[in-house]
Amino acid sequence: MSSSVALHGVTVSYGTRAERVTALDDIDVSIEAGEYVTVIGSNGAGKSTLVNVIAGAVIPSAGQVRIGSADVTRLPDNRRAGRVSRVFQDVTAGTCADLTIAENMALASLRERGRSPFRRILSRRRTAEFHSELRHLGCGLEDRLKRPAGLLSGGQRQLVSLVMATMGDPAVLLLDEHTSALDPSMAELVMNRTDTVVRERGLTAVMVTHNMRHAALYGDRVLIMTQGRIVDDISGRERTALTEDRLIARFRDLAGGEITDRIIGV
Amino acid sequence: MNYIGVLLDALETGMPFAIAYLGVWMVFRLQDDFDLTVGSTFTMGACLTGTWLLHGHNPWAALVISAVVAGAAGAITFAAMRLLGLSLVLASIVVNVGLFSVNLAILGAPQANFFSAGTIFASWSRATGIHDTQYANILLGGGITAIVVAILSFFLLTETGAALRASGMNPRMVRSVGVSPAVMLFITIVAGNALCGLAGSLVAQQQRFSDVNMGIDTIIVGVTAVLLGELVLRGRSVVLHGVIAVVIGTILYRCLISYVLRLGVNPNYFNAITAVVVFSAVFVRKSAGVRWRFRPSIASRLLPKGAVK
Ligand SMILES: Nc1ncnc2c1ncn2[C@@H]1O[C@H](COP(=O)(O)OP(=O)(O)OP(=O)(O)O)[C@@H](O)[C@H]1O
Numbered sequence: 014m015s016s017s018v019a020l021h022g023v024t025v026s027y028g029t030r031a032e033r034v035t036a037l038d039d040i041d042v043s044i045e046a047g048e049y050v051t052v053i054g055s056n057g058a059g060k061s062t063l064v065n066v067i068a069g070a071v072i073p074s075a076g077q078v079r080i081g082s083a084d085v086t087r088l089p090d091n092r093r094a095g096r097v098s099r100v101f102q103d104v105t106a107g108t109c110a111d112l113t114i115a116e117n118m119a120l121a122s123l124r125e126r127g128r129s130p131f132r133r134i135l136s137r138r139r140t141a142e143f144h145s146e147l148r149h150l151g152c153g154l155e156d157r158l159k160r161p162a163g164l165l166s167g168g169q170r171q172l173v174s175l176v177m178a179t180m181g182d183p184a185v186l187l188l189d190e191h192t193s194a195l196d197p198s199m200a201e202l203v204m205n206r207t208d209t210v211v212r213e214r215g216l217t218a219v220m221v222t223h224n225m226r227h228a229a230l231y232g233d234r235v236l237i238m239t240q241g242r243i244v245d246d247i248s249g250r251e252r253t254a255l256t257e258d259r260l261i262a263r264f265r266d267l268a269g270g271e272i273t274d275r276i277i278g279v
Numbered sequence: 280m281n282y283i284g285v286l287l288d289a290l291e292t293g294m295p296f297a298i299a300y301l302g303v304w305m306v307f308r309l310q311d312d313f314d315l316t317v318g319s320t321f322t323m324g325a326c327l328t329g330t331w332l333l334h335g336h337n338p339w340a341a342l343v344i345s346a347v348v349a350g351a352a353g354a355i356t357f358a359a360m361r362l363l364g365l366s367l368v369l370a371s372i373v374v375n376v377g378l379f380s381v382n383l384a385i386l387g388a389p390q391a392n393f394f395s396a397g398t399i400f401a402s403w404s405r406a407t408g409i410h411d412t413q414y415a416n417i418l419l420g421g422g423i424t425a426i427v428v429a430i431l432s433f434f435l436l437t438e439t440g441a442a443l444r445a446s447g448m449n450p451r452m453v454r455s456v457g458v459s460p461a462v463m464l465f466i467t468i469v470a471g472n473a474l475c476g477l478a479g480s481l482v483a484q485q486q487r488f489s490d491v492n493m494g495i496d497t498i499i500v501g502v503t504a505v506l507l508g509e510l511v512l513r514g515r516s517v518v519l520h521g522v523i524a525v526v527i528g529t530i531l532y533r534c535l536i537s538y539v540l541r542l543g544v545n546p547n548y549f550n551a552i553t554a555v556v557v558f559s560a561v562f563v564r565k566s567a568g569v570r571w572r573f574r575p576s577i578a579s580r581l582l583p584k585g586a587v588k
C-alpha cells in the first residue's frame with residue numbers, strides 16, 4: 014500500500030559546532046500517497062540527505078518524519094525497510110556481488126513482514142516467481158538467475174535493484190540519482206522501466222535527478238532544492254505545462270541566486 | 280610410507296577440527312574479519328569437557344555444554360566490540376587473554392587426562408560393536424561433522440542465511456532490506472565460537488586429554504584450512520566452495536601433519552610448518568590468480584549513520 018510522506022521542520026546538520034554544515038534546514042513537505050515527485054538541485058543542496066531522512070539512514074537533529082499515519086522519526090533504516098525501499102546511486106550498493114541474482118531477490122523479500130526467516134531461497138516456486146519478475150524487464154536476465162550479481166553490468170544491476178525495490182508492496186520508493194552512473198541508453202531504459210513500475214503500481218515515489226529532461230518528463234511534481242531548503246515546488250497545472258527549457262530557466266534563477274548569496278555571505 | 284595410514288590418521292584426528300575451522304571460516308569469509316576468541320573457546324570446550332567427564336557426567340551433554348558456553352564467550356567479545364567501539368580483532372584478543380584464566384580455573388590444572396572416563400567415542404564403539412578404534416572414531420567424528428555441515432549449509436541457503444552472507448559484503452543493502460548487519464555479525468560470532476567449543480569437546484574426548492594451551496593455533500590453522508580448501512575447490516557456491524571446502528582443507532592439513540609426524544619430524548616444528556603452509560597457500564592463490572576479496576571494514580557496518588549514496 015502506498016503511503017503519504019510528511020516532513021515537518023526537519024533539520025539535519027553535520028560536523029562539529031565550529032564547522033557546521035546544515036544539509037537540511039527546517040524542511041516542511043508533504044507528499045501524498047501515490048504521488049511521484051522528482052527532486053532537482055545543485056551539488057550539496059541536500060537532496061541525498063532528504064532521501065536518507067525518509068529512508069532512516071540519517072536521523073534528523075530536529076523535526077518529524079511521518080510515513081502514512083506513523084511517526085517514524087526515530088526508526089533506523091533497517092526497521093523502516095518494511096515501508097521504504099530504495100535504489101541507490103552507487104550501482105554496486107543495491108545488490109550483493111557475490112550472491113546470485115536469485116539470492117539477492119530473496120533478500121529483498123525479507124522486507125515483507127510476517128515471513129518465516131528460514132525460507133529456502135532456491136525452492137522451485139520462488140525461482141519461478143523471480144523468473145517471471147525479471148522477464149518483464151525484457152533483458153534476458155531471467156536466464157541468469159543462478160549467476161552472481163557481480164557479473165552483471167552496472168545498468169543490469171540497477172534493473173535488478175529496481176525489481177528488488179518494488180518487490181512486496183513498498184509504501185514509498187526512493188530513487189537517488191539511480192541512473193547517473195549509467196550510459197545514456199541504459200539510463201533511458203532504467204528510467205522508462207522506473208516510470209512504468211511507479212505508474213502501474215501507483216507507488217509513492219521520490220526521485221532525485223540531475224537530468225532536467227527526466228525531471229520535466231517524469232513525475233507529478235518537481236521540488237527544487239538549494240542550500241538545504243526546498244525553494245520551489247511545482248505541481249498541478251503548472252507542472253503539466255512544464256517543459257525542460259522552462260525548468261532549466263527556473264532552476265538557473267534559483268541556482269544563480271544561490272551563487273550570489275554565497276559570494277555575499279563569504 | 281603407508282599413505283592410507285596417513286589418510287586414516289588425518290580423518291580420525293581431523294574431523295573434530297573441521298568443525299572448529301568452520302567456525303573460523305564463518306567469521307573470516309562471511310564477515311571478512313578475524314575473531315581470535317576461537318582459540319580460547321576451543322580450549323574452553325576441552326576444559327569443560329575434562330572437568331565434566333572427570334566428575335563422571337554424561338559425555339554427550341558435554342558437547343552441548345561446551346557449545347553453549349563457548350557461544351556465550353563469543354557474545355562477550357561481541358559486546359566488548361560494540362560497547363567500546365573496538366575492532367573485532369582487538370576485542371577478541373583481549374577476551375582471548377582473559378579467558379585463559381577462566382579455562383585454567385575450569386580445568387583446575389594446566390592439563391588433565393581422563394583415560395578411564397566414559398567418552399562419546401567409547402560409548403559409540405560399545406553401542407555399534409565396532410572394535411577398530413580408528414574406524415569407530417572416523418565414523419563418529421565424520422558423522423558429527425556431517426551433521427554440522429548439513430545444518431550450516433541449510434541455514435546459509437535460507438533467506439536469513441543469505442542476509443548473513445551479504446551483511447559482511449554489503450551492509451548498506453542488508454540494512455535496506457530490513458536486516459541489522461550487527462545482529463548478523465552477532466549470530467556469526469556466537470555460532471562460530473559455539474562450533475569451536477563443540478570441536479574442543481570432541482577433540483578432548485577423542486584424545487582423553489585436555490590442556491589449557493590446546494586451542495592456541497585454532498585461528499591460524501583454521502585460516503590455513505580455509506585457504507587450502509579454497510585452492511582445491513574454487514568457485515562461488517557457499518556450500519561446495521565454502522563449507523565443504525573447509526572440511527577438505529582440514530583433511531589436507533591433517534594429512535600433511537600426520538605425514539610429517541610419520542617422517543619423524545619433531546612436533547616442536549609444527550608451528551613453523553603451519554606458518555610456511557599459510558604463506559605457500561597464499562602464494563599459490565596469488566600465482567593462480569585467486570584474489571583476496573576485500574570488503575568494507577567492520578566500522579562501516581556498525582556505524583550506519585551518515586551520507587548514503
Ligand atoms: N556524512 C556527512 N558528513 C558531513 N557532511 C555531509 C555528510 N553528508 C552530506 N554532507 C553535507 O551535507 C550537504 C548536503 O549533502 P547531500 O549529499 O545531501 O547533497 P546532494 O544534494 O545529494 O548533492 P549531490 O548532487 O552532490 O549528490 C553537503 O554540503 C554535504 O557536504
Ligand SMILES: [Mg+2]
Nearest residue numbers: 060061062189
Ligand atoms: Mg546526492
